[in-house]
Amino acid sequence: MIRDQDTLDQLLATLSRFVRERLVPNEERIAGDDSIPPAIVAEMKELGLFGLSIPEEYGGLGLTMEEEVLCAFEIGQTAPAFRSIFGTNNGIGSQGIVMDGTEEQKRRYLPRLATGEMIASFALTEPDAGSDAASLRTTARRDGDHYVVNGTKRFITNAPEASIFTLMARTDPRDKGAGGISAFIVEADSPGLSLGRIDRKMGQQGAHTCDVILDDVRVPAANIIGGVEGRGFKTAMKVLDRGRLHISATCVGISERLIRDSVRYAAERVQFGKPIGEFQLVQAMLADSRTEAYAARCMVLDAARRKDQGLNVSTEAACCKLFASEAVGRIADRAVQIHGGAGYMADHGIERFYRDVRLFRIYEGTTQIQQLVIARNMLKDMA
The missing domain is CATH 1.20.140.10 (Butyryl-CoA Dehydrogenase, subunit A, domain 3)
Known part of the structure; x- marks a missing residue:
């Protein structure tokens, strides 16, 4: 659904020009350096790229799905590493909060995700849980007003840059399936959370992944997405x-x-x-x-x-x-x-x-x- 064709056309024209004039000329540079220049990231923030799909009431552009894919058609015209740095803020890193988060969670995190002040990351995959996501082993044990989280996540996109993780963990050890999994917002500076070395990959240099290791990380119970256990999957x-x-x-x-x-x-x-x-x-x-x-x-x-x-x-x-x-x-x-x-x-x-x-x-x-x-x-x- 397109809400305002003229406004969308202006956005698409701006994106097309940004891709053509700023991103394409830097493709070889980011491939060689394995990093995106801070100046380009700053321009992405100014253009609102970190908040494309975040609702307007929380500081984003609030694009519809049709509007978002039209923007992705333009952004896809260059190296995919450029999209990756803001893609998780618009997709798997933030949408759990947008769709199922409490109002308090939305107001605390979404405005900063929309501006790019915070980078979100989605932590589901594990060493022994990839396509079979319901078999994950990371645990979250309730301890008063907190959960104690232990486990390792693997191949986590933007983990080295992340401020928060939308993280899946098993809260009910008796339920070995999807029903025992809950979703948490875990802040990257939480004591006990550490990162592995940045992965060396076949391609997409400039887009970083690494392990996320959780060793008795205490996560406030208020940070379980939606405030309810068992809905994470x-x-x-x-x-x-x-x-x-x-x-x-x-x-x-x-x-x-x-x-x-x-x-x-x-x-x-x-x-x-x-x-x-x-x-x-x-x-x-x-x-x-x-x-x-x-x-x-x-x-x-x-x-x-x-x-x-x-x-x-x-x-x-x-x-x-x-x-x-x-x-x-x-x-x-x-x-x-x-x-x-x-x-x-x-x-x-x-x-x-x-x-x-x-x-x-x-x-x-x-x-x-x-x-x-x-x-x-x-x-x-x-x-």
């Missing part, structure tokens, strides 16, 4: 529906960037006396990529509009995540092929995108998990 799943649409839209943006670069190269690169874009086998790769990107864009927009209508989009979000993340992988592969030897070299940046996009098929639910979600929902609807 449901909160996580609701958060992931929105996050999957945002990630899908980012995949669309990157796909369109790669296609644009590939078309330009095919038009300029001459072999056998003419541009390689005139050869039908190259044209076939371009056409397949354009078709897949267009299909992914249409899927994401349709699912976003359904979500804005208040419909359950668990299946549609999973479809989008599955298709868009797989499509951008194929499109990146074709981009390398079209660029030939140049595509394998770091100078053109194509090989960097090829590595960067591989992660989209893994986090916020692997492709295989999306297939299970889709099929189980279909069977549930039939029953």
Whole structure:
């Protein structure tokens, strides 16, 4: 749902210019330095990027799902590490508070998340709990007005920069399933909370992940999201529906960037006396990529509009995540092929995108998990 087309058009134009003039020229720099320059982060804060999806009453822009994915299409036109630094504030890091938090929790944390004063992180994955999120082992034992939390979280995006963690822990040791899990807001400076070394990754340099270790961390009982035990897994799943649409839209943006670069190269690169874009086998790769990107864009927009209508989009979000993340992988592969030897070299940046996009098929639910979600929902609807 688009509330004010003129205002949205201005925002999208600003984002497009920011991506083109500030982010794209710095892609190689952040890949080499494995960090985003503070000046660029400050500009992101000024543009309101840390509060895109946070409600206006708490200082954010309060974008609808459709408006958010349109913004993600623009932001996706550059290296995904740029999006990562503010993405968790708009998605899995904050949405648990937005959707299920108490009013006190919202007023305490959301305004600072919206401005970027605080960075939020989502701590669900563990060494022995990834796709099987309900099997997590981190425990939270009630002790008076606090919970004592122990465990280790793994591959936590933005953990090195985080001010707070939306953290899942088992509050009922007798319930080994999803019903025993609760969601907490854990502040990063809590005594007993420490971080592992920053992970070395295949791609997305500049976007940091690491372990989060909790050793008798005392968390106020007031920081259990929603004030009720046993709802953490449901909160996580609701958060992931929105996050999957945002990630899908980012995949669309990157796909369109790669296609644009590939078309330009095919038009300029001459072999056998003419541009390689005139050869039908190259044209076939371009056409397949354009078709897949267009299909992914249409899927994401349709699912976003359904979500804005208040419909359950668990299946549609999973479809989008599955298709868009797989499509951008194929499109990146074709981009390398079209660029030939140049595509394998770091100078053109194509090989960097090829590595960067591989992660989209893994986090916020692997492709295989999306297939299970889709099929189980279909069977549930039939029953």
